[in-house]
């Protein structure tokens with residue numbers, strides 16, 4: 521119960537703070553260039569083949585005006601990961617005069633988007649410029665140039681049709697790679713034949729599971745294979761679910777028995793959650809010790825896709841009283857340990873360009889889980905009172 525009480529009280533703080541300013545003002549908080557976050561344990565020939573094919577397609581059409589390529593698939597299936605692999609492909613380097621990554625998200629704002637694009641082209645905007653002014657400025661900047669843009673996590677085709685199409689058509693040539701959960705969004709944006717990312721086969725998922733657990737002994741890989749494959753099926757072949765499960769399993773013995781116990785846990789079938797949050801994602805939360813649960817839920821106060829700084833979180837968690845005292849250690853030091861534990865459990869994703877994982881993000885589905893659980897707890901409190 522105290523988790524949510526505190527959580528709700530902090531909503532007031534966040535509402536009053538920069539994190540909850542109108543959409544147009546949050547652009548500095550969203551770290552839009554997340555292209556460097558390439559998965560260290562990339563698995564599956566499918567992913568590599570898809571990457572190769574899509575890079576070829578991009579290069580074939582690089583002289584066209586605003587050619588679109590699309591990647592579609594359910595949440596957590598690997599669209600952003602594939603787009604990152606493409607974005608970092610060696611043969612794309614130097615193919616366009618300007619290349620950048622933009623994380624669009626559900627709550628994008630037209631102004632933020634245009635400002636971000638201008639920034640990509642090295643232009644700084646004045647305060648208070650209107651949408652029309654920003655759009656004209658962008659059109660003038662891209663004139664005669666060629667560009668490659670990844671628009672990651674697009675929820676509405678209007679991002680293209682209403683905001684970016686007109687200014688970007690001024691460029692001599694350009695390719696836009698769109699990732700979205702919805703086929704209809706890809707088509708309405710003008711993508712022909714989007715690439716569909718499917719959930720992983722049991723074998724590929726198993727490879728991701730043991731690699732994410734750093735299992736290096738071939739005998740272990742062979743001995744645990746059958747139960748491992750069952751676990752992958754329980755995860756629905758979803759790489760995000762497999763990665764969080766890997767960290768939960770890493771705390772168990774590496775035996776068939778211990779893993780079978782894990783697979784039979786009742787938390788797999790908690791029924792009152794939205795389908796996409798059930799099973800492995802919920803279990804990874806359920807497995808957390810109480811103090812980490814509070815810290816995890818707290819992160820959902822940040823808007824979707826924002827970058828969170830370790831030092832801010834440490835300060836806020838300490839102020840909330842989430843940190844348990846440990847003999848001979850400052851609360852801030854313990855809070856830092858909590859931060860790294862959440863990263864280790866794949867519940868927060870470190871931002872690779874920062875030294876020491878000083879900044880991180882929360883995957884959208886995990887944030888949804890945290891929001892959902894907080895709301896559930898709120899209803900519980902209301903009922904109890």
Ligand SMILES: Nc1ncnc2c1ncn2[C@@H]1O[C@H](COP(=O)(O)OP(=O)(O)OP(=O)(O)O)[C@@H](O)[C@H]1O
Nearest residue numbers: 559561562563567595596597598599600601759760
């Ligand atoms: N081929 C892969 N090999 C290894 N890990 C992968 C692979 N594909 C995805 N992952 C991992 O799965 C997790 C989810 O992937 P990703 O963020 O790309 O999903 P997404 O489809 O973009 O989800 P969303 O729709 O919520 O944006 C990430 O932690 C990523 O590292």
Ligand SMILES: [Mg+2]
Nearest residue numbers: 599600601673
């Ligand atoms: Mg994504």
